[in-house]
Amino acid sequence: MQKHFKYFLLAVIAILFTITVVSGRRECIVRKVPNADTMCVCNATYCDDFPPLRPAKQGFATVYESNKVGDRFKETELKFGSTTSSAVSDGQRVTVTIDATKKYQSIYGFGAAFTDSTGQMLASVDESLANQLIDSYFSENGIEYSVARVPMAGTDFSDRPYSYDDFDEDLELKHFALQREDTDWKIPYIKRALKVSPHKVKLFGSPWSPPAWMKTNHKFEGNGYLRGDVGGPYYQSFANYFVKFLEAYKSHGIEFWGLTVENEPNEGQNNKNYNCLNLTGPTERDFVKLNLGPTLAKAGYGTDKVALMVYDDNLGELKHFVTPILEDREAMKYVSGIAFHWYGNGLMDVWPDSLLDEFHEKYPDTFILNTEACHLSDSEPSGVRLGNWEYAEHYAYDIIRDLNKHMRGWVEWNMALDMKAGPRWNEKQGYGGCVNIDPAVGEAYKQPSFYAIGHFSKFIAPDSVRVHNTADQTFKNFSVLTVQRPDNRLVLVALNARSGDIELNIVDSTRSLSHKIPAHSVQSYIW
Ligand SMILES: *[C@@H]1O[C@H](CO)[C@@H](O)[C@H](O)[C@H]1NC(C)=O
Ligand SMILES: *[C@@H]1O[C@H](CO)[C@@H](O)[C@H](O)[C@H]1NC(C)=O
């Protein structure tokens, strides 16, 4: 009897313990950065998390807030019908009215890239820290990334330049082989991401430089284009290289949702510093039409299986580059989407808002996806600005603006970098990212921008649909996005990048609530 009682007691304790652990959230361990804002510290035994969103109580919404003063996904319950009407410092008020019957594009998701630098940094720390970081990005206890880019061989974020076939004139690709970067630094982490994700993660591949021997300059970097004529043996060999890549990853159990034709083909015309390929719009069109499209289709990777995206470069040159492709019916048989990068556009109010609208109207069947973004903090001595809240605001601003212009998703760049935002083979330092790792102390630092993306990726599940809203007034540096999730719940994400608070009044079809959005904060409402 006594023995049974002891077991009973143990069972009760175990259940209670499980409940507290399950409902408890691991909060951010805040570290203030001198002359900046804050970052969150993770180590081998601790990393902040974000458990699955609980359904809100009937008549309530939940709001999560991250801000410049250091709160991360701070949770507050709000009752519909209540007007808190708290005094706001500069007296700004805005009413956002949602019309969920008016629907726009569906969302693929949010994510970042499995670069070599990312994998190298993850491999440089305790496995349990690396796993916690992958889980932070992909799992239901993290921010639930559902799209990821996989570079095909080396990029400027690799510690050496290479391709999958560096054997001169091997046009038949007899020596094609994945490298240790794939087997040690990419595949294990991709597999973990696929395993822990509650979603079907959409992976897409992108080549930087083809094998140097395929190029006119015989180098990975600098001004080179593919040798010979479009349709000829070098172009065809490069097309076959894509199929070899897909099959090599498939042999490791990894299948791709998409491909881009070439990373930053425009930049390839003038970049001496990194792995690139110069392709003009008409050349990319003919490569797709004569080589890549038919080759992928023949190998079983046609548009029904793998989404081929053109361009994959900065918005500034988009129209000039893609118009010859989009106007060509033969080429468009093989094309599903347009990929673009935020550079030059990411900072607030740089490019005309109308460009993506214009494309969507003219080519409604061709999707638009942001496939790369990071802060080019060249002016910073270390190439990285740790704990910088402003970067979070730039990301949130760009995501809201682009999604309001029919974009289907938003993909950042390196998932993890060192303390100088590297390693890189051709530069001593790199560009800002969401997580920096210091192997010397066994810690990783989640930057404010990690949480900025999380305000979208955690809430806007894949296949959510953007819904209409109208605001009774607009302010500079204040923006709002509204979507409906596949489970029918509504989500509103708001950014206040101003120096004053705003009273936000949200009106749904039948009810309303109001809440303050403080200066320099991002909020996600869900109900
Ligand atoms: C890891 O972080 C946790 C939480 O801050 C801390 O309690 C623990 O001591 C740290 N471990 C090491 C080895 O630094
Ligand atoms: C880029 O490649 C095209 C041929 O595809 C060539 O005409 C052009 O001169 C190249 N640009 C540069 C800067 O080399």
Ligand SMILES: *[C@@H]1O[C@H](CO)[C@@H](O)[C@H](O)[C@H]1NC(C)=O
């Ligand atoms: C808007 O944000 C930009 C960039 O952070 C800043 O320079 C500007 O002062 C802000 N304007 C207002 C009205 O808040």
